[in-house]
Amino acid sequence: MYNNLQTFLLLAALLFAIGLYGVLARRSLIAVLISVELMLNAASINFMAFNRFLIPEPAVGQIITLFIMAVAAAEAAIALSIIIAVYRKLKSINVEHVNELRG
Amino acid sequence: MAMQFSDTTFLACLVTSILPILSFGLIMIFTRENPKLSLAISLTASTIPLILAWGLLYKYWGIQEPLVYNLRWLYSDIVKIPFGFLLDPTSLLMLTIVATVSWLVQVYSIGYMGGDPGFGRFYAFLSLFAFSMLTLSISSGLLQLYICWELVGLASYLLIGFWYEKFSASEAGKKAFVVTRFGDVGFFMGLAFLTIYYGNLEIQQVNSAAVAQAMPAWLITTAALLIFCGVMGKSAQFPIHVWLPDAMEGPTPVSALLHSATMVAAGVYLIARIYPFFSASPEAMTVALAIGTITLLLSSTIGMVASDIKQVWAYSTVSQLGFMIMGLAAGSFFAGYYHLTTHAAFKALLFLCSGVFIHHFGTNDFFIMAANGARKLKIPMVTITIAALALAGIFPLAGFFSKEGILGALAHLDNKIWLFAGLFGAFLTAYYSFRVIFVMLFPREPIFQIAAAHSHAEEAHGSHGHGHGHEHEEEHGVPWVMNLPLLILAFFTLTLGFLQGALEQFLTGHAGHHEISIPLLVSAVGAALAGIGLAWLDWGAKNAKCVGFLSRVPALENFFIQKWYMDHFWRWFLNTFIYGLFSKWFTYNDRRVVDGGVDAVAFSTVGSGRYLSRYQTALLQVNLLFMVLVMAGVGLYLVMGR
Amino acid sequence: MAEHLTNFPYLTCMVLSPVIGIAIILFLKEEQKFLIRAVSLVSAGISLGFSIYTFVAYDRALGGLQFVEKYEWVKGFGISYFVGVDGLNAPLLLLTGIVIFTGVLTMWELELRVKEYFAFMLFLVTGVFGVFMSMDMFFFFLFYEIAVVPMYVLILIWGSTRKEYAAMKLTLYLMAGSGLIIPGLLLLYATSGLYTFDLLKLHGVHFSPWVQKLTFVLLLFGFGVLAAMWPFHTWSPVGHVAAPTAVSMLHAGVLMKLGSYGILRIPMYLCPEGFQYWSSLFGLLAICGIVYGVFVGLAQTDLKYVIGYSSVSHMGIVALGLATGTVDGLNGSVFQMFAHGIMTALFFSAVGYIYDRTHTREIHELGGFCKIMPVASAFFITAALCGAGVPGFASFWAELLVFIAAVRVFGIGGLIALASIVVGALFALRVVQNSFYNEPNPKFTHLEDVSPFLGLPRMILIATLILFGIFPSLMLDLIKTAVVPFISGL
Amino acid sequence: MSELFSLAGLSFLLVVGMTLGGAFIAVGARNIFHNVLGLALSLFGVAGIFLYLNSPFLAMMEILIYVGAICIAICFAIMLSEPLYRPRPPRKPIKLLGAAVGAGLVFVVFAALVKKTAWVPAAMRSDDWSVTTIGHYLLTRYALIFEAISLILLVAMLGAIVNAKNGRGREES
């Protein structure tokens, strides 16, 4: 089972779906960010799985994953700073309270 | 083509045709404000054609082979319109008639229109008319004829509406133009059919082709009937005769020129012009005969009850035109055409005489004229009586011979009903014309009462028949420029009758050998005399009650006074169909349906924008969900579809 | 069609003259009104001169496309700058020259935002000239749009009566028409396999029937919008009413011809089978337009609306002539484009003068204007008579040819259209009677008549109408040189 | 099936369970701290999966970067922002349903894709899994990206500072 590519791909898809659900459903901006991290991880798993089973050079997938992590870190930093800015301005981090722009 | 320009006959035709239009242009552009100069230009431009026309008539008296000259005017593909002249007896005679009458009218108008602010304009329009009518009479092709025909209509419109400040005048002009246009469209359709299915509109060739049966019969009948529509319009035949009586709103010389002698005769002339073609279709001839007859009777009856002198002559014109058409349709080319000729003389005379009275008394109502002493104007009174006698068909005046000719032609027909109708018409004609004459010549006591009543009514309406009453000229009597044309026309009225044989020789190429039908002669003269006698009993006799015999049947009299309700019919037709139904409905449709549809598209575009903007919610996650769903949809399509 | 190159760029000069005029005007100050007018007049005059020259110098015996200039433009897309004169566009170039020249003279008294006005007007004219002379579909369309868009500005600033609505409606409507034109043109371009916009080259291609049918109907409706073809005409009365005088002149006089010329030049030229397929629909719409225009015009009370609807009707005649697809019909149609252009320019310029003085265009509020301003009235009455199809004016010949062709091709339909000219006469005379005849309205009796200077442009127009009315061959022989090969190529 | 009950199999199940369970907690729990803990749990699971995918190095990095850095950062952010005692409005079932449908559809698409595709391994596969190679690649083939990522991180830091300062500065003024 764990030698089967499809297991990992499905796992990643499931993780992605869970993350997506979080993004779509959660009200706290921080929870949304957490969900985004899950989705990024799902993508990492995908890359790693392909790397493990299909790819000629195994280093490539690892490096990609590594970079995704770094990007995720940067993204988290930026997102958190913006979330804090939101909180300071709107006194809330509920995404449903961020509702000025429409139409 | 260069050859043509060295040909004197051609040049004469060209000058005859072109000079008046040049005069029109010159006057309209430059000398409109200067009466004297305008008059000079216009008179020059009508005298030269007069001389040339008589010269041509003289030169080509007895001509056998027609002369044709053509210039290239507009040559498209099928449609080829040359500008050309066709000289044959038919056209030469018409040319002379037109040139003469229009010259006379121009001379007469010097007096009649003197002092009018639009004097220059008047002469310009007369010149335009002269151009169109002269060119019409010598046109070599039917399309050229049609064009002149339209221009005649235009000139008529302008001249009728000459006193445009007057509502009735402008209305009458519009009516004349539109109603004749109605017929002209038929004319044009006929020409279109001929163009398309025959291809050549040279009058000569159309005629000979019809005679030689080179055209299919259906085409001849269709085209002839359609062209006859034009004739009905221009020659004021039932049921579109209604414009002509109204056209009397124009100055009287105009009535004399256009609406009695020349323009309205154009229709009859057209039939004469393409007589071989016309007569190739028996159906068309029958229709023309019927319409001519109806017109004759209808308008004669109306003439019996009118009190406006110009109206009487107008209806008389209508009826005589019907009579001419009867003559032509009965198969006698000469009879119809000859009546046209004589009618031109005596009817122009009638109008010009009436014009003198109108000018003098400032009213159109002959009862008022009579009461004011019309008989004191000697020359006009004499000439008008001569003309009336001619109109009634009394020997030896011109009308007698021509009428006799037509009745003779009618007598040749199998169905005698046409003959009786013609005789009845002659009776009526004599009655109404002498009604006028007797009233004016021997005003009796009741006349003064009627006149008083009429003048009250006129004042109540606030209108004067003339609109330009020149009462101040009363002491001057009648100027000679007005008398001269009367005398000349009276001369023709007296003499034309004796030229019958010569004219017939000229026109038809063979001498008239009339076996004089005594019963016919007797009945014709008898009908005329009966009419005059009845008129004497009703109006002229010492103790006449001065009411028409018709008053015993008030319903009928009223029917005639209301002009057979034809005006009402057309007014109703216009209001109900043209304005009420089509115009209104189309306008509604335009605003609501067509434009509304366009606006609806625009509004729905904006509306859909408003609707779609609701998907751009302020909630991040709803937007994200939408986006994810679309992506998933695309994904599903790709995954499942393959 | 034979092409005859020229050694002097007459056409380019004709189209560039207004552009240079604009450039100069842009450097002038708003206050230098006289200079601005003079510059526009001169640049319009130069164009007029060139258009007269090409009209006169066109070698009728030689035929074909003359004064040709041709340069590669964007090679990769097969676009070239290709202009030329033949019998179809020579009259229209002349028309444009005359109308713009008289248009500038007509607006001589304008005081409001003079600089922009003349700049925009010259801009529009550039487009019109360009469309008429282009033999390359790309440039054709480019100029077409150039001609259409300034209308928005011109109506909005100098217009009257519901101008915002009218300007927006007109612009959007015409642009919607372009929305149909682009796919049509590009379909031809793409399916030809030549990847060229050159009309003459495309003419050599035999397009498959469905392409022809599709393209023809697209272009028919696309150009039909500008030609005020029924039922796409509703912008036209509204727009004419709102537009200032000279713009109405240009618009009804010239711009609407772009539509009908477009139909003639592109879809009919390139898609003969499409034309065969749709010609009865085309004819039907044209007949509807003719009949509809006169009846609706009969019910209008605003002078400009009346003229607007008469334009609908007269443009219907143009379309009818095209729809017949015969030499006579096309001759008449092109002739009618010219004649109607001049006539309607005269109409609008006469009405414009009266409106400027009285500030009303209600037929019933006017009255007796023949007494008050005889010259101005004479202009209007002349136009009205011309519109009623009286012989002696250029449009008579055109209508004659078109109707004969229409009766031949469409039978009853042609007869119906023909019959409607009775109503047309009623329609024209009704206006003349109500506004110009009868008793003068005392409110307006103090007004002055047209001065000789302002009368000049109108006189030019009348003179043109009469010149070609009396000598139609001057025009027709030229048109024929193009129409006869055109029809034989169908 | 036997492999499932081997040690490796059981521990794999454990890892997957951690991943998914953690993920469920991360998106499902109502307390934001539980979410963070769930995320950490899930990330540990992912690290385990990386182990199964032959990359202990990456597993380590995962724990270091994600669990070590990101989760802590999130905790700080939570503390800086919304107070936890604030009453939470009730959930909206429609929204949750929508989210579930969206996520579910995406999962269906991916799952179908995975199932339908014939995944073909490369013909020639190297078995060089050493960290050395990764390092080597990072400095050669991926040198540009290596630089770029540093720029990204710099930008992120600067940006975080600017945004944070921005907020405070405004509050003071």
Added chain:
Amino acid sequence: MKAVALFLPELYFLLMALVLFFCSLRRQTEPSKDFRLFLAMSAGGILVGALSLFQQGSLFFASYQVDLFSQVFKLALAGGVFLVALICHRLPGVEDRFHAEFYLFLTTCTVGMMMLVSAVELLTIYISLELASYSLYILIPMRQGDGIDVEAGVKYLFIGAVSSCFMLFGLSYLFGATHSTYLVDILPKMPALLASPVGLLGLILSLAGFFFKLSLFPIHFWAPDVYQGGANQLVAYIATASKVAAVAILLRFAALGSSYGYSFAQILVFLSIVSMTLGNLVAIIQKDFKRMLAYSSIAHAGYILMGVLTLSESGYTSVIYYAVAYLIMNFTCFMVLSEVADDGRDLQIAEFAGLYHRSPLLALALMMGLFSLAGVPPSIGFTGKLLIFTSAMNQGYFWLVLIGAVNGTISLYYYLRVVYAAYFMDPGDLPKVVPSPAIRWTTYALILIIIGFGVFPMHVVDLARTAVKFVLYT
């Protein structure tokens, strides 16, 4: 040294970022100094871009391709930055003390985009894209405002994050199916994937990231909010330069789908149609000028995609032309916007009232820009649009062209509303606008370019045509 020459524009902008970074470290704020520095350096950027226009080569182990295609876009980007720099002379939307940072992030974003247009390897593409995005994420909440800036920032961030997750997933599938991260290696393997959906789906998912940049349906939701919420100068940048980069990478990437023919194109056809229709329809009812332009950019994304999906030389050529055209005409509108909104506020369309009286030149520029966007000749927008339509028609997309053309009409409606406001509405007591000489000359230049390159497009088209040869491998 050759490598340095090839990498020159990026290096230059990196250097510029460094300088600006040091500026941001200064203790006292000197906004005007920052501005002048930024302006001068961005002007130098154009020079550098022009100098390296005809460089050609490959860097970093073939993951970085320098060719005419990329250099054209880099030049356009440098030009875009310079233009944006021009209107930063007043930057009221951002606090004075952050001006240096503002410029810094603009520069880093530009660096990211320059890398993006040259990147030919999946990871490089991803990282460059993120670099560009992150800089923008930060820039948006930097605006002084009443809360809509952070709202826009949050929305931008999360929509971007989700779309880049999708993109990453798509990239992973491509990676797995083709075993490579190099576009040149992936391309020949794409035909082998025809049987399974992975190639196509992977490609479409990967494109999601670029769609996001291009604000194409369905990833367009950020655009109106960000346009409205961001500082005017920043939005000018997002609307012009960032679009250009997205177009470049979209062209490069979409070429991968050429072996799929219509089955690939039909998805794009769908997106293109929906995008332009939706954008145009919703733009009609907008009252905020920037928001309207946002919807117009959604519509324009549809037009651009129309050229992309032809996957043909002429289509690509016209897209390049149109991208440059779009940069110029859209920038013209934003320039007028930022000049009129001198205190950095959002501008309602009604606030353009009487602009003709307040500043005739800007009114003219606005009209030219809007007409060009609407595709009215003689303008660069008209020519571009017509070229795109032509190439789409050449590939047989008749209905697409028809819908596009009808959309052009709809779009004219809302552009005309702005023109109407500027020219025909009463200015009331709105103040006069006096543009600085620099802006005046820029305006002249822009008008000249809009008309000049519209009427004489051949040089740009020829350049684009040559450039296209480097991306369209087929």
